[in-house]
Amino acid sequence: MTGSQSRLLQAAMPWLVMAAFLLAWEASCVGFAIQEIILPRPSRIMAVSVDRFDILLRFCLETLWTTLIGFALAIACGLVLGLAIGASPFVYAGLYPLLIAFNAIPKVAIVPILMIWLGVGATPAIITAFVISFFPIVVNVATGLATIEPEMRDVMRSLGATRYEILTKVGIPRAMPYLFGSLKVAITLAFIGSVISETVGGNRGIGFLMLSAGARNDTATTFAGLFAIAIMGILMYALCAVVERRMTRWAFRGEMIG
Amino acid sequence: MSGVAAADGPLVELRAVSLAYGRGDGATLALADATISIRKAEFIAVVGPSGCGKSTLMKLVTGLLPATSGEVVVHGEQVVRPIKGVGMAFQNPTLMPWRTTLDNVLLPLEVVEPYKRQFRARKAEYAEKARALLASVGLGGFADKYPWQLSGGMQQRSNLCRALVHEPEIMMLDEPFGALDAFTREELWGVMQNLWLERRFTAVLVTHDLREAVYLADTVYVMSRRPGRIVMVRPIDLPRPRTLASTFEPAFVDIVHGLRDRIHQEYA
Numbered sequence: 055m056t057g058s059q060s061r062l063l064q065a066a067m068p069w070l071v072m073a074a075f076l077l078a079w080e081a082s083c084v085g086f087a088i089q090e091i092i093l094p095r096p097s098r099i100m101a102v103s104v105d106r107f108d109i110l111l112r113f114c115l116e117t118l119w120t121t122l123i124g125f126a127l128a129i130a131c132g133l134v135l136g137l138a139i140g141a142s143p144f145v146y147a148g149l150y151p152l153l154i155a156f157n158a159i160p161k162v163a164i165v166p167i168l169m170i171w172l173g174v175g176a177t178p179a180i181i182t183a184f185v186i187s188f189f190p191i192v193v194n195v196a197t198g199l200a201t202i203e204p205e206m207r208d209v210m211r212s213l214g215a216t217r218y219e220i221l222t223k224v225g226i227p228r229a230m231p232y233l234f235g236s237l238k239v240a241i242t243l244a245f246i247g248s249v250i251s252e253t254v255g256g257n258r259g260i261g262f263l264m265l266s267a268g269a270r271n272d273t274a275t276t277f278a279g280l281f282a283i284a285i286m287g288i289l290m291y292a293l294c295a296v297v298e299r300r301m302t303r304w305a306f307r308g309e310m311i312g
Numbered sequence: 313m314s315g316v317a318a319a320d321g322p323l324v325e326l327r328a329v330s331l332a333y334g335r336g337d338g339a340t341l342a343l344a345d346a347t348i349s350i351r352k353a354e355f356i357a358v359v360g361p362s363g364c365g366k367s368t369l370m371k372l373v374t375g376l377l378p379a380t381s382g383e384v385v386v387h388g389e390q391v392v393r394p395i396k397g398v399g400m401a402f403q404n405p406t407l408m409p410w411r412t413t414l415d416n417v418l419l420p421l422e423v424v425e426p427y428k429r430q431f432r433a434r435k436a437e438y439a440e441k442a443r444a445l446l447a448s449v450g451l452g453g454f455a456d457k458y459p460w461q462l463s464g465g466m467q468q469r470s471n472l473c474r475a476l477v478h479e480p481e482i483m484m485l486d487e488p489f490g491a492l493d494a495f496t497r498e499e500l501w502g503v504m505q506n507l508w509l510e511r512r513f514t515a516v517l518v519t520h521d522l523r524e525a526v527y528l529a530d531t532v533y534v535m536s537r538r539p540g541r542i543v544m545v546r547p548i549d550l551p552r553p554r555t556l557a558s559t560f561e562p563a564f565v566d567i568v569h570g571l572r573d574r575i576h577q578e579y580a
Contacts, residue, residue: 203404205402206406208371208402209402210423211394212374212376212394212395212398212399212400213397213398213424213478214394214396214397214423214424215423219423223419223423227408227410228410230410302410304410304458305409
């Protein structure tokens with residue numbers, strides 16, 4: 055196989071694997087005569103998706119919207135808190151155990167509480183998306199700051215740099231690849247957060263659509279909703295990956311020289 | 313404050329300085345009773361077995377570490393916090409990968425007064441100065457490259473430029489050529505000597521390469537094994553500029569042998 059052929063095959067691999075997976079699914083549904091209410095065939099799910107495209111799109115956009123607001127909040131708060139934790143040993147000592155405890159709480163458990171406080175609607179979904187995607191951002195930003203080389207610090211200190219200058223000239227640029235790396239993880243978590251909230255109790259979003267379709271034994275529509283979430287997740291992940299590359303070109307230096 | 317340095321007095325003085333890491337019974341003494349005095353524009357080298365506290369000595373002079381006992385005096389004043397306007401170069405070039413070589417060299421001018429407050433207004437002028445400095449070490453065409461696009465030797469040259477751009481009075485060199493191959497290292501000795509002959513800063517070079525020490529220094533201090541004590545002070549009165557050829561002359565070789573014999577006693 056020549057170099058260009060192997061590159062082409064590598065680019066085609068995700069599509070080939072996806073097609074094989076769907077074909078196997080379709081074949082087993084037909085072969086084992088599985089009822090649609092248990093597991094609909096992929097071709098049936100596609101047909102339903104096309105059929106109900108306008109409804110799916112409307113509910114998807116609602117979910118996308120709440121997810122993105124929660125995600126934006128998570129970036130803003132995660133960045134600030136991550137910088138504080140990474141820059142100050144006191145903040146680190148004080149907040150880290152609390153953060154870990156908070157992260158250990160299953161987020162499904164807080165949705166009913168949020169509903170008591172805020173009622174049904176977009177707000178609980180936004181907050182769930184926020185709390186679930188916030189943690190990896192904080193941890194990554196703090197790690198980026200905490201792992202500054204001691205020699206780099208010595209160079210700055212011997213120049214008479216203040217703590218603030220060390221933070222802005224070394225700490226923040228160094229934490230950027232860690233921040234952008236965490237966004238890919240955080241955005242998928244944010245989707246999980248808002249869909250959980252919509253599923254537990256809500257009147258909007260793709261989670262609600264799936265729940266009500268399930269209640270009507272409309273399994274095909276439920277699966278169409280799953281597909282829609284997966285597609286949104288992939289698109290947002292890809293967007294984050296592109297942003298990461300553009301913003302922190304230097305961190306990918308290995309690939310650029312090689 | 314004991315005494316103000318006279319015009320021709322020492323710029324840096326260590327008076328019976330000791331340093332211990334840790335406290336109480338668990339403390340390890342890294343440096344014992346070091347007394348060194350460095351004239352303005354003198355180039356000294358510190359050599360010794362590994363782990364003898366050479367790097368500790370450097371951090372003491374710059375105030376990055378406080379002495380456990382004794383005093384460090386720079387400019388007639390006791391050092392109690394990191395002193396400003398020092399240039400430092402380590403074995404690891406510690407360039408910032410997100411900045412171009414030029415921006416890396418400009419870093420001290422963004423931090424050190426009086427350059428800092430004029431940095432925005434005079435940025436073009438400073439950039440010219442940094443480019444000229446880079447050109448003087450043979451990096452004329454590489455100012456806009458990123459450090460990771462340069463070879464190890466080029467990175468170390470940029471590192472020297474960064475350490476020098478704010479015209480510090482004191483240069484601290486902690487095995488700056490230690491990680492380079494022999495050819496590049498010997499070439500950079502020449503670069504270093506030229507920079508020093510032009511600018512006449514006061515330099516402290518920590519190294520375990522005896523030829524490097526004799527090539528560059530006016531005075532070589534030999535340290536014992538841990539806890540480091542200064543066991544020999546050897547003035548090098550060879551004429552400058554020294555060249556690679558002069559490192560093979562008998563006078564040079566004799567000095568290197570003398571130093572080597574003294575260090576071998578430490579391992580005996």
